[in-house]
C-alpha cells in the first residue's frame with residue numbers, strides 16, 4: 001500500500017525499497033512470512049551482498065532510515081515509480097524513466113487526465129502514469145496476455161492504487177478500447193508491435209475536443225507505418241524522438257601542461273630541467289566511451305478537436321503523397 | 328466540468344494564446360484591438376475572439392494599409408504542390424548553377440509587391456516558379472523541395488492554440504535558451520519525474536530565472552483541485568512569471584504557489600519566528616486580540632506570503648528543486664534543512680566545471 005501518497009512509517013505488507021548502492025537497489029515486502037515455491041510458509045528473509053535482511057523487522061521502521069545488516073547497512077525507502085522501474089519483476093521489456101518522463105510531459109498529462117495505455121506489460125510506465133493522473137484522473141490500461149493482466153491488477157491492488165486504474169484484458173488491435181471509453185481520453189499511449197492497427201481505436205477513445213497520442217516502437221519501420229496512419233487520420237504536430245541518457249564520469253585528473261616559454265631564451269646555467277613539463281590537477285567530467293543504447297523511438301502527435309479535423313486532413317494530404325512516393 | 332471545458336475551448340479577450348505559423352510559435356496576450364508582430368507581418372487579432380482554439384485563420388491584407396493583416400477563419404487550405412501544374416522536370420542537376428539571384432527573374436521588390444497585393448502563397452509560389460529559369464531543370468524531388476520551402480516563407484495561415492507546458496517549454500527554448508537557464512524539454516521532464524512531483528505534497532523551488540517555466544511546470548503537475556503547494560523562491564525583487572501567467576491556472580490552483588524572495592523569506596524564518604509558529608493557547612484579552620488583527624491587516628502581502636511560506640517550511644517539505652545560475656552548493660546547504668527524510672532533491676545546472 002506504500003505507493004499512494006507520502007508515508008512515514010513502514011506498515012505490514014508495504015513494498016519497501018532496499019537501497020545499498022546506485023546499482024544495488026531491490027524491492028521487498030514488509031511481511032514476516034511468505035509462501036515459498038513449494039507452498040510452505042517460511043520466514044521472509046532477503047539476502048543482500050551485505051548480509052540477510054529479515055523483512056518482517058521492517059514493520060514500524062521509518063522510511064528513509066538505515067537498517068543494520070550483518071556486514072553493513074542499507075537505506076529503506078518508500079517506493080516511487082522511478083525506484084519501482086529499476087526494481088520491478090520483469091514480465092516483458094519495460095520502458096525506463098528517461099523515456100517515461102518525456103512521455104508524460106509530451107502527452108500533457110496532469111492530475112485529472114484520463115489516459116488509455118496498451119499494453120500494460122510489466123506496469124513500469126503504468127505506475128508513473130497513475131502518479132501523474134491521480135487523484136481525480138484515471139488510467140485505463142489494456143493487456144491481451146491473461147497472466148500479465150491479472151498480475152498487473154494484483155500489483156496495483158497491493159500498491160494501494162486500484163482506485164486510480166482499471167486493467168482490462170483485451171486485444172486492442174482487434175477489439176479496440178471499448179465503447180464505454182469513447183470520447184473520454186485526454187491521451188493514448190501505445191507500446192504494441194503493430195501500433196498502426198490501434199490508431200483508429202485511439203481516435204474513438206480520445207475526446208472530441210482533441211488529445212495527444214504517443215507510440216513507442218523499437219524499430220524505425222514501425223515508426224514509418226504508424227506515422228502514415230496518423231497522418232491519414234488527421235493528426236498534427238507529429239514528432240518522433242529518442243531520449244538517450246549518458247552518464248558523465250567525474251574524475252580527478254592530472255593534466256600535463258606543456259610549457260614552451262623556455263625555448264625563447266637560453267637556459268641559465270644550473271636551471272632544473274623539470275620545469276618544462278608541469279601537471280595541473282583538475283576535476284573533469286569525462287563523456288562515456290561508447291554511445292548509450294537505443295531503447296525506442298517515441299512518436300508524438302496531436303489529434304485536433306473535431307471542428308479542426310477536416311482541415312488538418314486536407315493539409316496532411318501533401319505529406320501523405322510525399323510519404324507514399326518515398327516508399 | 329463540462330461547462331468549464333466548453334468555456335476553455337473558446338478564445339476570449341484576456342486569454343494568453345499561442346499563435347502558430349508553420350513551425351513557428353509565439354505567445355500573445357489577447358486584448359481588444361490587439362496587434363501581433365509575427366516575423367514581417369503585423370496582424371490584427373480581433374477576428375479570433377469568440378472563435379475556437381485549434382481553429383485556423385488566413386492572414387489577409389487590409390485594403391487601406393498593405394503592411395497590416397487581418398485574420399479570417401478558414402475551413403480549408405489548398406496546398407500549392409497540388410494546385411501547381413508542373414509539366415517538366417530534369418533528371419539531374421548538371422545544368423543548374425547555384426545562384427538564386429540569376430535564376431530568379433523576380434526582384435525582391437516584385438515579390439514584396441505581390442505580397443502586398445495579396446498574401447497568397449499559392450499565387451506567389453506559382454509566380455516564383457514561372458519566373459525561375461532553372462525550375463524546369465530541377466529534378467522532381469528538388470522541385471517539390473523548392474515549392475515547400477517557398478510555401479513555408481509565404482504561408483498565410485496561422486493556428487491558435489492554448490498554451491501548455493509542452494508548447495511553452497519548446498517555444499522558450501527555441502526563442503532563447505538563456506531565458507530558461509538552458510532547460511530543454513527532456514531536462515524539464517526528468518526534473519519533474521525524479522522529484523516525484525504529483526498532486527500532493529509541498530515543494531520548494533529555488534529558481535534564478537526560467538521565465539516562470541519551472542514554477543508553471545510544477546504547478547501544472549501539482550494539479551487543480553488538489554492539495555500540493557509550491558514555495559517559489561527567487562533572488563530578485565520580482566519573480567519571473569511569464570510561463571506561469573500564460574498557463575492561466577484557476578485561482579484555487581495559482582494561489583497554492585507562494586512566491587517569495589529567498590533572502591527575505593529566510594530572514595523571516597530566522598528572525599520572526601513569532602509570526603508563523605503556533606502560539607501557545609492562552610486566552611488573549613479581547614482588546615489585545617483586536618489589536619493583533621489590525622496589525623496583520625496592515626501587513627504587506629509579501630510579508631504575509633513569507634509567513635505562509637515559513638509555516639510550511641517549519642513543518643518541512645517533500646521536495647526541493649534548485650534550478651540556479653549561481654553555484655548551487657550554498658543554496659542546497661541552506662535549504663536542505665527544510666526537506667523531510669526520504670524525499671527528493673533535484674539540482675539542475677547547465678554548465679559544467
Ligand SMILES: C[S@@+](CC[C@H](N)C(=O)[O-])C[C@H]1O[C@@H](n2cnc3c(N)ncnc32)[C@H](O)[C@@H]1O
Pocket residue numbers: 092093094095118119120121122123124125126142143144145148170171172173174191192193
Ligand atoms: C513491451 S510490453 C509493454 C511494457 C510496458 N510499457 C512497461 O513499461 O512495462 C508490450 C505488451 O503489450 C502486450 N500486447 C501486444 N499486443 C497487444 C494487443 N494487440 N492488445 C493488447 N496487448 C497487447 C504484450 O502482451 C506485452 O505485454
